[in-house]
């Protein structure tokens with residue numbers, strides 16, 4: 001997606017440890033015009049597919065999923081990372097391994113909000129190690145719903161996530177795939 005790549009090149013910052021900061025438009029301050037174009041692009045990519053619900057994880061996935069959902073005309077459900085009094089007792093759980101924290105944590109969705117009849121599209125901001133999306137897949141699988149595909153805004157193609165998900169038979173589509181980050185510059189894959 002050219003507009004997205006341009007924005008990453010202009011406003012993204014490459015930090016130590018192969019981290020791409022996009023917090024001035026994607027996951028702290030939000031560029032709503034860009035998010036709308038991202039939403040339309042996800043719709044275009046998955047236009048022929050039956051999707052009844054979009055699933056993401058808090059926090060950064062929510063804005064992306066919510067804006068995209070307007071173009072699919074379906075509800076969004078976000079998995080919660082913390083136990084909350086507002087969350088039903090009956091939940092589907094996914095286990096996520098955090099490489100940065102070196103430990104597992106749980107994500108949860110109330111059983112009310114995913115049914116086995118659902119056709120689920122997972123959306124998220126980054127695909128790096130793939131652990132967040134694997135945790136969301138675990139939730140979808142536990143519910144008996146159909147996982148249609150996963151869409152991510154940015155895939156770090158030099159990390160393992162894409163490979164791990166595709167090996168787990170998850171169809172993955174990234175709007176921008178990064179091959180490398182060299183001397184503070186982002187090199188995109190041309191696929």
Ligand code: G4P
Nearest residue numbers: 019020021058059060061099126127128129130131132161
């Ligand atoms: P995963 O999402 O593929 O499992 O990735 P990983 O475990 O490697 O990353 C942990 C968190 O860091 C994830 O956010 C992921 O989106 C984010 N992340 C990974 N690489 C980058 C990067 O280059 N730049 C930025 N800005 N974030 C990156 P999270 O734990 O789901 O947190 P939240 O932001 O949704 O709250």
Ligand code: NA
Nearest residue numbers: 060061125126
């Ligand atoms: Na995320």
Ligand code: NA
Nearest residue numbers: 027060125126
């Ligand atoms: Na994130």
